[in-house]
Amino acid sequence: MHLWGLLALTGAIWSARTEASSASSSGSAEQHYGKVVNQDDPDPLWDKYGLNKSEEFKYFHEPGHDDILGHYDSRYFTEPVADEERPQTMTYMVRAYLNFFEENGLETWIAHGTLLGWWWNGKVMPWDWDMDTQVPDTTLRQLADRYNQTVVQYSTKNADVQRTYLLDINPWARQRENGMGLNIIDARWIDMQTGLYIDITGLSKINPDKPNLWMDKHEHQYRTEDIYPLRKTTFEGVAAKVPFDYDAILIEEYGKNALTSTHFHNHTWIPESEEWIPDDQVADAIDDDKQYE
């Protein structure tokens, strides 16, 4: 497996946005924000990065909002990936992601639906269109400062398959409060050939009274003991990490049935082969005449 990272400077998009936001006055910030802002307090978001809280703009765009188009990045989308190619595309993408983070010593773990897929058989679930990972805010800052716009080449064992991925950090990732709710995804790992991506969200402690509580920008909450110490495991055949109390996190988010129900999204879990099989193929997979929806 050959991997290399290339550090690139943020392009014209970044500077254009910076100019756009500096044009507006910084004084209107507190109108959109419930809390009183001390005028003497420097706002690092504004001072250093030229981001005006009152004019938060959505950074990541998708070509549509439905189940198919909602899972592509507009910049790299041409046409939806065929169903037959999608699982392989997702597998390559997450392997490249996990390898890159591992090689650069960046702390990350798999989350949400991706974690559920790991729990069932260490793989992406066949009906999953996007993947999710989480990082602590320390990693997120590292990503923004040192790895933003990195383009990573990934070649599989058969050398003719080459993929390129872009690590794109949302400029609003530096704002850890929810803000206007337009930028709950802090970063993306984008397949530059297809536009499919992995959503990366950062967790931070924003409540000083609860030093135990980690939050993303989308109302997910975790306790330190749910996540740390992270556990080393494998996902899609490569080294990955999962939260310490993975059971509690999955039950909290998806309910107990997510860990027991063997029918999901027109797929059936076949314990013998440890795979989710589409219901229309189940009859072939199990030798009986049971009817499935």
Added chain:
Amino acid sequence: MARYSNIDDLDYADDSSDDGLHSFNDNNNSASSYRLTKYARPLIDYVRNEWQSNPKYASLPTTNSDTSDYPRWVQMLGSIVTAPRFRRYVLVYTTVLVSCWLGWKFVVSPRLEEHAAILHALDPQVKEEVGGWFGANALPRFDIIVQLRTLEPSLLPGEVTSESDEHGGRRLIFIGDVHGCKDELERLLEETSFNPDTDHLIFTGDMINKGPDSLGVVDLAREYSASCVRGDHEDRVLSLRHNMIAANTMNDEFLDDANMHRGQYTKERQLARQLSEEQADWLDTCPVVLNVGQIKDMGQVVVAHAGLVPGVDLDKQDPYSVMNMLTVDLDTHVPSSSRKGIKWTKVSYTLCFLRVCNRRLHETFENPESMLTTVIYGHDSKSSLSLKTYTKGIDTGCFKGGKLTALVVGDGGKQKTVQVRCNNHT
């Protein structure tokens, strides 16, 4: 109105008499009652408390004469109710009835319901209805965790009881959560007359952390080539240690404080640093589940730190749950570390019970007892010693000043528990 007209009735109104039946007859004025009153009369005449002359007793007959205005059956009823013996009976019977009802309502009925609920939960037909039970997934694999080990069969006690010498045969000594209480552990071994040549020690996890001498406990266990399972405390400390090695922070305590989110595990990180490589490696070999093997009268003996999800194979038991569970959800069999829910031991009991009672098993297997599983576990110090037919909970809270417990299993499956008192190390 004649105040004393009803003088015969006096003694049923008088508290000095407690014969309810007697006064009832008086009121009837029947022949037999006359005879009784006749015998009673002289006695009352001897009473010298001025009951006849003092006006303060006069009010009693008045009430009686008032009631005489009511129909006869009311009077009868009144006399029954006011009779002290009757009142006592009523009180006694009411108490008995109420306690029966309470017993049914709060003890028997909930147990029957619980039993029915557990039976229902184990019904394979219900599995279809709820969509599946916990444990169907491919087991998550972790780099540093050993899932299952089987004990060397030569360490098992013999089939038959050795008659000559009590300590002649081989013994297995299962020891509950030690939590670094080395002094207590040494006393316990003395108490069991531990002989390293014939006895094999098996720890139910949580040997380390909290207490005064975790490293000493690990060294002792290593010295005697003991067996062990991974407890939640080993799990946390060892996971931290592996991550610290990977992040290169083993030698630099300052890095802990610099990285705020790990401040939570200060004690655990300290212990992780203190563990030598050999000690940590030894602890890493402790499996999540230890299959001890067949022991007479106990069936297949299995050691797990907190518990096992009933009905799931040992190699498919979810590691986090095995180290932390206390209860299971009856619908889905999802284990939980919360106390709300049905204790896994109860479900386990019913499942074992079903297996032994199942006729088909008797037909298929010559020795259905071999299908039994006895789980020996720790973790639950709040429930303290909990020795049931198929589950043996032996964490008795040594670290908190409780006891340290050993379950000794000798030849022929003979079991006994040995305990020593512990100092409070909190």
